[in-house]
Amino acid sequence: MIAIWALLAFIASIVFWNAVLKRNIGEAMIVGFVVVGAFAGRDAPKYMWEGFVNSMQEEVTFAGLAFIFMSFILAKTPVLDRLIDILNSFLGRLRGGPIYTSTVAGGMFGAIAHVGASVTAAVGSVTVPWMKRSGVSGELSATVVAGCAGMGVTFPFSATMFILVGSSTVTGMMAADDIIVPLAIAGLWCLGYRLVLSYYLVRKNGLQPIAPEDRIPVKRSLRVGWTSLLLFVPILIPLLLTRGPIAAPIAHYTDLVMSSALSLITWIPVLMILLVLFLGRRHLPKTSTGWWKVLGDAAPQFGVIGITIVAAFSASAVLAKLKLPQQLTAMLESLSAPSWLMAILVGIIIVIIAIPLTASATMASVGPVAVAALVGTGIAAPVAAAAVLVFDRTRHVPEKLLYPLPHQRRRVPARRTGDRARPIRRTDPRRRRRRHPRRGTARPLRLRCRRHRRTARLRLVVLPPRRRGGRPRKRGLSRPHRRTRRMTRRMSTIGADSTYADLCARTDGAPAGSSWGVFDNRDRGTANFAGPEQVRDAATLVTRGAVFALDYPLGAFDPPMARSRTAPKHTIVSAHAESRDDLLDGFYLQASSHLDGLRHRRVSGHGFYGGIPDDQVTEGSPALGIQAWSQDPIVGRGLLLDLEALHAERGHPLDHTQGPALDPADLDAAAQRQGCEIRGGDLILVHTGWAHWYLTATDDQRNEVRTGRRSTGFAQSRYLAQWLWNNKIALFGTDTFAVEVLPVLPDSPFTESAPEDAGMMHQELIGKLGVPLGELWNLTALVEDSRRTHTWDALVTVKPLNFVGGVGSPCNATAIR
Numbered sequence: 179m180i181a182i183w184a185l186l187a188f189i190a191s192i193v194f195w196n197a198v199l200k201r202n203i204g205e206a207m208i209v210g211f212v213v214v215g216a217f218a219g220r221d222a223p224k225y226m227w228e229g230f231v232n233s234m235q236e237e238v239t240f241a242g243l244a245f246i247f248m249s250f251i252l253a254k255t256p257v258l259d260r261l262i263d264i265l266n267s268f269l270g271r272l273r274g275g276p277i278y279t280s281t282v283a284g285g286m287f288g289a290i291a292h293v294g295a296s297v298t299a300a301v302g303s304v305t306v307p308w309m310k311r312s313g314v315s316g317e318l319s320a321t322v323v324a325g326c327a328g329m330g331v332t333f334p335f336s337a338t339m340f341i342l343v344g345s346s347t348v349t350g351m352m353a354a355d356d357i358i359v360p361l362a363i364a365g366l367w368c369l370g371y372r373l374v375l376s377y378y379l380v381r382k383n384g385l386q387p388i389a390p391e392d393r394i395p396v397k398r399s400l401r402v403g404w405t406s407l408l409l410f411v412p413i414l415i416p417l418l419l420t421r422g423p424i425a426a427p428i429a430h431y432t433d434l435v436m437s438s439a440l441s442l443i444t445w446i447p448v449l450m451i452l453l454v455l456f457l458g459r460r461h462l463p464k465t466s467t468g469w470w471k472v473l474g475d476a477a478p479q480f481g482v483i484g485i486t487i488v489a490a491f492s493a494s495a496v497l498a499k500l501k502l503p504q505q506l507t508a509m510l511e512s513l514s515a516p517s518w519l520m521a522i523l524v525g526i527i528i529v530i531i532a533i534p535l536t537a538s539a540t541m542a543s544v545g546p547v548a549v550a551a552l553v554g555t556g557i558a559a560p561v562a563a564a565a566v567l568v569f570d571r572t573r574h575v576p577e578k579l580l581y582p583l584p585h586q587r588r589r590v591p592a593r594r595t596g597d598r599a600r601p602i603r604r605t606d607p608r609r610r611r612r613r614h615p616r617r618g619t620a621r622p623l624r625l626r627c628r629r630h631r632r633t634a635r636l637r638l639v640v641l642p643p644r645r646r647g648g649r650p651r652k653r654g655l656s657r658p659h660r661r662t663r664r665m666t667r668r669m670s671t672i673g674a675d676s677t678y679a680d681l682c683a684r685t686d687g688a689p690a691g692s693s694w695g696v697f698d699n700r701d702r703g704t705a706n707f708a709g710p711e712q713v714r715d716a717a718t719l720v721t722r723g724a725v726f727a728l729d730y731p732l733g734a735f736d737p738p739m740a741r742s743r744t745a746p747k748h749t750i751v752s753a754h755a756e757s758r759d760d761l762l763d764g765f766y767l768q769a770s771s772h773l774d775g776l777r778h779r780r781v782s783g784h785g786f787y788g789g790i791p792d793d794q795v796t797e798g799s800p801a802l803g804i805q806a807w808s809q810d811p812i813v814g815r816g817l818l819l820d821l822e823a824l825h826a827e828r829g830h831p832l833d834h835t836q837g838p839a840l841d842p843a844d845l846d847a848a849a850q851r852q853g854c855e856i857r858g859g860d861l862i863l864v865h866t867g868w869a870h871w872y873l874t875a876t877d878d879q880r881n882e883v884r885t886g887r888r889s890t891g892f893a894q895s896r897y898l899a900q901w902l903w904n905n906k907i908a909l910f911g912t913d914t915f916a917v918e919v920l921p922v923l924p925d926s927p928f929t930e931s932a933p934e935d936a937g938m939m940h941q942e943l944i945g946k947l948g949v950p951l952g953e954l955w956n957l958t959a960l961v962e963d964s965r966r967t968h969t970w971d972a973l974v975t976v977k978p979l980n981f982v983g984g985v986g987s988p989c990n991a992t993a994i995r
Contacts (some may be wrong), residue, residue, distance in 0.1 A: 181500035184217035188493060190742075195902045204482040214493045217500060229495030233488045244447035246483045248454055250476045255458025256904060259677075270388035274380030279388075280322050281369070281376050291631035314385060322376070348549050349557035358417075360564040368568060394427040394897065402843045405457055412449030439902050443497040446574025452755040460855040494546070505857035517555035522618065524548045525569045666716060672696060676707075678900040681947075689784050691899060701806035703948025705774055708814035708908035712859035716815040716973045720994050726960045726972070728863075728911075728991035729771035734873060735954065739884055739915045743769040752818035766987040773911075773978050774951040775804040776946060777985040782932060783946035788948075797983055808977055812909055812950065816974030817860045817991055818957065818964055819848040827851070836872045837888035839919040846881035861974045863993075865957040866890050869913040889943040891919035892939070894926035899942045902949055908977065909941070911952025911991070917943070952989055961995050969995060 187251065191213045195206035203736055215226040233239055252258065262283050269278040309319040347395050379385075418424060455462065463469045545566055552562035672680060672688075674696050679692050688694040696704045733745035748767040768774070776787040785791050786802055794801040821844050825832050832838055845864070849856055856862075868890045874882060883889065891897050891914045902910055918939045920930075926937030935941065943949045964970050975995045978987030 181497055184214050184497060184500055187217070188214045188497070204485035205488070207486045207493070211489045211493045214496045218496060219498075223576055225496045225499045226492065229492040229499070230488070231681065232495045233491030233698075237732055239487055239491060243484050243487065244451060247476070248447060248451045250460065251451070251462070251472075254472065255454065255461045257403075257409065257454070257457050258433050259679075259904075261406040261409070262398070263399040264403050264406070266388065267394050267396040269584045273387055274314075274376065274383075274385035275388040276314065277322055277376045277380060278373065279370050280309065284323075284372075288350070304468050305935065311676075314383070315639055318379065318383070322379075339914075345560050348559070348563060349548050350565070351553055355558040357563050359568060360560045364564045364568050376647045391529070398841060398843050398897075402846055408453060408457065409450075412453050413446055415449065416445050426548065460849075460857075464855075464857075473596070473962050517552070517557055520551060520555045521557070521565065524551055524566070552671065559647065624745050658843075658880055672968070674906075678903040680897075681903065683895075688789070689781050689946055691896070691942060693780070693903070694946075699806075699810075700948075701776065701800075701802050702810065703787065703908075703950060704902070705807060705812045705950055707859040707906045707910050708812055708861065710858075711857065712814040713906070716813065719971055719973050722995050724995045726993040726995075727994055728955050728957065728960065728974075730869070730873070730954065730956045730990065732765075732770050735769050737884065738769055739887075739889060740769075742766075745769060753925075767979070767981075767984065767988060770810070771954045771956055771989050771991070772952070772986050773804070773807070773976065773989045774953065775807070775978075775984060775986050776802040776944060776948055776950075777804075777983075778951075779935075779940040779944040781941055782934065784945075788946055799983050803982050804978050804987045805980050805982045807950065808980040808987070811975060811977040812861065813973070813975045814859050814861050814908055815852060815857065816818065816863050817856065818863045818865060818960060818970050818972070819845055820852075820865050820961055820964065820970075821845075821848055821854065822865055822961075823965070824848045824851055832866060832868075832890060834866075834868050834875075834890050835883065835888075836885075837883065837890050837919060837921075839893040839923060840866070840891060842892055842895060845901060849854070852968075854970050856905050859908050860905070860909050861909040861911065861976070863952075863955065863957055863960070863974070864910070864912040864914075865911065866914055867958075868915065869954050869956065870958045872915075887920055889915040889920040891916055894921055894923050894928060894937060894939050895944070896927060898939065899947060902943065903947055907949065909950045909952065911955045911989070913955050913957045915953060916940075917951050917953055950976075952991070955989060955991065 188210045191207045192203075192210045195201050195209045196203055210227075211226070215222040218225045262279065265279045265283055266275070267274045269282065272278060309322070314322075407428075410802075419428065464474055527887045548566045549559065549562045552565065555558050556563075658707070670685060670695075672686070672695065675990040676696070678691070681693060684690055684692065686695075693704070697703070699706055733744075734750075738743040738744060743766040744764055746769070747763040750758050750765065751761050780786050780792075780795075786795055788802070790801050800806075821840060822832055824844060825846060845862070846856075872883075901907075916938075922935070922937045926939075928939060928942060929937035930939055932941040940951070943951060960972070974991060975990055975994075978990060981987060
């Protein structure tokens with residue numbers, strides 16, 4: 179019975195190290211391995227070494243590590259986001275659509291990624307904001323997303339499955355491939371009853387469909403994200419070759435038993451990795467330095483999982499040397515419990531033991547014993563193993579929810595780019611009082627953090643107590659301080675690596691969908707994405723010495739589309755006959771090719787970008803002035819996207835007299851057509867041909883579009899803001915009048931949030947995200963060169979006027995190849 183005692187000691191050591199001492203599971207498995215080896219006595223070094231060597235040669239070890247690597251790489255690409263968009267397009271129309279989308283996405287991602295934290299992050303970051311805007315409470319939203327985390331365990335090829343089937347006890351009962359079909363059926367069963375539960379929750383709470391502005395049309399989501407559906411192909415192909423209808427004909431032709439010749443747990447992860455690398459090629463590093471950084475980021479998670487798997491297999495090999503299978507079989511044969519009762523008891527035991535442990539620790543410690551107990555009552559080994567994994571999934575909730583419940587949010591530490599912040603500290607007036615540091619009067623203190631305007635540090639500010647109605651006392655606080663306090667009521671975890679969905683789910687007082695507080699150099703906005711590394715890479719694009727000016731003459735657009743922005747009147751003055759000077763009257767800086775600065779559009783009800791109040795946006799004041807991009811010019815890789823050629827190729831050329839609305843999905847389509855990749859820090863230049871058409875149009879044509887204020891541009895939608903932020907675009911320049919289509923579309927999602935502009939997107943792109951917008955740029959010569967040479971990128975420099983406090987400026991942009 180020494181092997182059974184060794185097993186009990188193995189379980190106890192893991193529980194103590196992982197649950198009591200709160201150490202990670204990798205350390206706990208190493209401790210358990212050492213404890214098991216101690217029961218071998220003098221043979222301990224021999225048994226432990228042989229067990230380690232065998233574990234390193236196990237096929238399941240390779241498969242488990244390969245799936246972990248695939249999941250990490252997949253999280254670096256937008257493939258899963260596009261799959262969510264497709265689900266949203268179909269399910270979002272139903273009552274409670276966000277809940278169904280979250281549930282189905284959890285099941286699909288679980289079948290692909292398997293890592294609970296990855297599933298929660300990918301699904302929750304998108305669907306939780308949708309659920310909240312559809313009337314779902316924060317508690318229910320967190321519960322739905324947390325429940326999705328365990329779906330990965332119930333589908334084949336999770337790390338937990340490999341730990342279970344790789345143990346010596348289970349290996350003697352079945353082959354690793356035997357569990358795939360039963361576990362897939364079990365996963366579909368779990369997904370099915372979760373959908374039934376979702377239906378009950380939707381009806382009980384009277385939930386509504388997803389908001390129209392959050393719902394992407396089916397055609398657009400399929401056109402942009404259809405490739406994400408290919409993720410299931412690497413799973414289906416090996417299954418069809420080994421167990422499908424074509425397996426028998428292939429076996430007859432080749433004289434091979436396909437289930438033995440083709441290992442599912444080897445080939446599925448290999449094919450998955452290759453497909454993920456292909457689908458995410460535009461978003462993955464292209465240099466060895468970039469890949470080294472990716473591998474460095476993955477090392478902690480990869481190392482813990484790898485150590486867990488190797489230590490679990492090594493301990494199982496030692497237990498096998500101690501004859502655990504024989505002793506366990508003899509003990510179970512003495513039991514006479516019926517199979518249904520044994521299944522219930524095993525399920526209860528697993529749930530109880532698994533509460534303080536992770537899924538991997540549970541399977542490594544009690545999984546093999548549970549399978550052996552069920553097999554002893556007559557249940558088939560693959561079915562028993564699938565049932566044990568489902569039992570473990572029942573209690574699985576990620577250790578760190580992406581969206582904590584309201585009572586948990588107060589404990590989230592503050593982290594901002596460049597800041598060294600600490601969690602919010604509060605004093606309880608019922609427990610302690612302090613002297614006021616200024617007035618010297620005893621009163622309860624409410625300590626909150628706010629970010630200093632000119633540095634990246636945080637300091638504590640003493641605020642007066644709240645009144646009963648929840649409104650702050652005005653006495654003793656200036657208006658800017660009250661605004662700052664509201665913005666920092668909870669310290670944000672938003673950073674430059676956050677997704678647009680993260681920005682939309684902000685609860686720290688900043689507007690939803692904003693990047694406020696993300697950048698150390700606030701006044702540059704998303705131009706911060708074009709840093710020194712991007713400049714160095716862009717410099718390598720200069721090979722021919724060809725230079726292209728990207729701006730039209732100052733008075734080119736006369737008559738102008740904007741009637742107030744007339745062409746400047748140029749006067750040459752002289753002090754004497756031998757000198758000349760210039761004088762401009764009526765010089766509107768945004769009348770011709772120009773750049774809209776961060777002062778151009780305020781966020782209704784919040785202030786200018788970064789929360790800057792109105793009294794700081796005045797003539798001569800530096801805050802958010804255009805000089806920030808002149809003193810530190812925007813330089814990087816400019817990528818030209820030829821939407822005019824894309825639409826002509828599709829058979830419906832752009833008719834600028836009608837002012838068509840452009841689909842933001844055309845940006846990806848144009849890049850794919852041109853064979854280009856979009857990189858973080860790019861300066862995107864969109865050619866539609868509108869500016870050239872306007873300058874060459876007849877007077878009647880110009881008057882027609884001016885009278886109707888009709889201009890080609892992008893349709894008002896959140897997708898463009900999402901595309902710009904998720905791709906880390908530093909600058910977005912077009913040859914159109916306003917970047918977005920005019921008149922504003924009737925179904926603009928910003929009608930209520932931007933009523934002053936009738937629902938334009940400028941507030942979202944400039945006031946919230948901080949994107950430099952280029953309008954009326956001269957891209958004609960550049961696109962002609964690109965069509966001739968099939969070169970679509972160039973070194974682009976943008977240096978507006980060094981005009982302190984300017985709202986906008988001529989772009990002074992140049993492309994060099």
